[in-house]
Amino acid sequence: MKRRDFVKNTGLFLTTAALSGYSTNVIGKNKKGSILVLGAGFAGLAAAHLLIQNGFNVTIIEARNRTGGRVFTYNIQDNLTVELGAEWVGASHERILALCKQFGLSLQEHRFKEEAFIHGSRYKHSYQANWTKKYEGLLSAYRQMSEKEKQKLDSLDWWRYLVNNGIEEEDLLIKELLDSTDFGESIRFVSADMAMGEYAESSPDNEMDFKIIGGNSKLTEAFVQKIGLKNIKLEHVVTKIEQGKYGVKVTCANGSAFTADKIICTLPTYAISKIQWLPELPESKQKAINALQYARIYKNQLLFGSRFWERENFAMITDLLGQYFFHTTQKQNAVQGVLTSYSIGDKAMTLGSMNESLRKTLLENDVNTMLNTNQKIQKYVGYYWGADKFTQGAYAVYGKEQWYSIRPILKKPFGNIFFAGEHIAEWQGFMEGAINTGEEAAQNIIS
Numbered sequence: 001m002k003r004r005d006f007v008k009n010t011g012l013f014l015t016t017a018a019l020s021g022y023s024t025n026v027i028g029k030n031k032k033g034s035i036l037v038l039g040a041g042f043a044g045l046a047a048a049h050l051l052i053q054n055g056f057n058v059t060i061i062e063a064r065n066r067t068g069g070r071v072f073t074y075n076i077q078d079n080l081t082v083e084l085g086a087e088w089v090g091a092s093h094e095r096i097l098a099l100c101k102q103f104g105l106s107l108q109e110h111r112f113k114e115e116a117f118i119h120g121s122r123y124k125h126s127y128q129a130n131w132t133k134k135y136e137g138l139l140s141a142y143r144q145m146s147e148k149e150k151q152k153l154d155s156l157d158w159w160r161y162l163v164n165n166g167i168e169e170e171d172l173l174i175k176e177l178l179d180s181t182d183f184g185e186s187i188r189f190v191s192a193d194m195a196m197g198e199y200a201e202s203s204p205d206n207e208m209d210f211k212i213i214g215g216n217s218k219l220t221e222a223f224v225q226k227i228g229l230k231n232i233k234l235e236h237v238v239t240k241i242e243q244g245k246y247g248v249k250v251t252c253a254n255g256s257a258f259t260a261d262k263i264i265c266t267l268p269t270y271a272i273s274k275i276q277w278l279p280e281l282p283e284s285k286q287k288a289i290n291a292l293q294y295a296r297i298y299k300n301q302l303l304f305g306s307r308f309w310e311r312e313n314f315a316m317i318t319d320l321l322g323q324y325f326f327h328t329t330q331k332q333n334a335v336q337g338v339l340t341s342y343s344i345g346d347k348a349m350t351l352g353s354m355n356e357s358l359r360k361t362l363l364e365n366d367v368n369t370m371l372n373t374n375q376k377i378q379k380y381v382g383y384y385w386g387a388d389k390f391t392q393g394a395y396a397v398y399g400k401e402q403w404y405s406i407r408p409i410l411k412k413p414f415g416n417i418f419f420a421g422e423h424i425a426e427w428q429g430f431m432e433g434a435i436n437t438g439e440e441a442a443q444n445i446i447s
């Protein structure tokens with residue numbers, strides 16, 4: 001996830017045009033043109049919303065039987081919602097905050113006070129004083145760095161950078177456990193520049209600030225209402241994309257085909273790689289697609305009959321399989337409560353490969369061990385993004401020497417096809433980034 005110097009221009013081109021009365025014709029031409037948007041995640045929904053506001057005919061083509069993509073709220077029981085995908089809305093995420101306001105959606109604070117359970121015991125963790133001082137110096141130096149200096153930093157991984165700057169063993173372990181939850185993989189695989197961007201330029205709580213009341217899918221619902229469900233083709237897996245002088249053609253696994261003037265493709269790179277492209281994608285783009293990895297994250301939701309943890313904003317970083325536990329149903333009115341286990345990398349894959357009964361037993365054991373209790377999970381639901389059919393990961397992880405080399409290539413339009421999605425966003429790895437790129441691609445077509 002990366003905070004860059006995002007040009008705050010996304011709000012400037014929005015019109016206040018009423019949304020009713022636009023053509024429902026899938027591929028019909030109007031004065032502005034017809035656009036196919038591939039994917040009904042936040043990038044696709046934001047793109048379609050903006051295009052429709054500006055008078056285009058838009059059809060969204062979505063593989064799943066639901067909209068929202070990696071934003072996936074689940075009602076675990078009456079009055080209790082959990083997020084199987086994106087959890088936090090960041091305090092610096094201006095566009096998503098503006099959209100929530102525009103659509104009348106309220107946010108609640110979703111911050112946590114965390115402790116640590118490491119080497120078999122629980123403690124209030126703090127870094128050594130000399131490291132804290134050194135780290136603050138590194139962060140403030142980063143804020144002054146030129147683009148060239150940042151590119152130099154990008155040649156190191158985050159683990160190596162911390163080691164080279166003298167972090168000691170125990171502090172390094174905590175950094176590994178905590179920071180890897182931000183990137184979804186070990187900090188040994190994350191660019192030092194990406195990590196610095198994240199920690200030097202984010203809100204004080206690292207963009208883990210709010211959530212939408214009722215679940216983040218409320219924003220999906222609001223988008224869908226504005227776009228019109230009739231303009232979204234669910235359960236249509238794109239398998240072929242052709243373009244020529246006539247425009248573009250998209251064919252789906254179920255045999256249906258759509259033609260239009262232009263495409264906005266918001267699919268994750270794995271999905272892009274599974275499509276037959278005619279003509280073929282440029283070799284540089286194919287290489288970039290093959291180079292980018294996505295994080296393996298398993299979100300496990302553990303419903304308990306009571307909130308036996310001491311406080312509503314409870315969170316614990318651990319060296320257990322479940323890794324990071326937090327009380328995701330804080331401020332939701334019920335006797336029961338849900339602890340989320342957020343597990344990454346190899347741990348997530350291990351949890352993902354076992355059967356549900358064993359996974360539940362191990363996670364229950366983690367909770368009872370760290371809280372020295374003997375509670376039973378009443379209901380379990382989890383989602384392993386590392387095996388998601390269309391993404392094969394939670395969000396992109398830029399390793400060393402990738403951000404400045406492959407991201408511009410992934411972003412580049414190809415004929416009448418424009419690209420969007422969190423993986424190419426300045427706010428990479430966030431809902432905000434997905435929205436920004438969707439609106440940016442739409443704006444490229446509008447202007």
Ligand SMILES: Cc1cc2nc3c(=O)[nH]c(=O)nc-3n(C[C@H](O)[C@H](O)[C@H](O)COP(=O)(O)OP(=O)(O)OC[C@H]3O[C@@H](n4cnc5c(N)ncnc54)[C@H](O)[C@@H]3O)c2cc1C
Pocket residue numbers: 038039040041042043044061062063064067068069070071084085086087088089090236237238239266267268271297299385390391393394395420421422423428429430431432433434
């Ligand atoms: C576990 C997890 C935790 C996260 N935590 C946060 C967080 O706390 N805060 C935050 O801001 N963000 C978070 N994110 C990231 C956030 O969810 C994403 O950045 C954002 O939702 C991505 O939107 P997108 O539109 O780029 O991609 P997607 O949401 O993936 O949308 C792409 C769409 O394309 C569809 N598709 C794929 N292949 C095809 C095909 N062949 N044909 C047709 N359709 C296809 C997919 O089904 C999907 O709906 C998290 C994500 C995950 C998974």
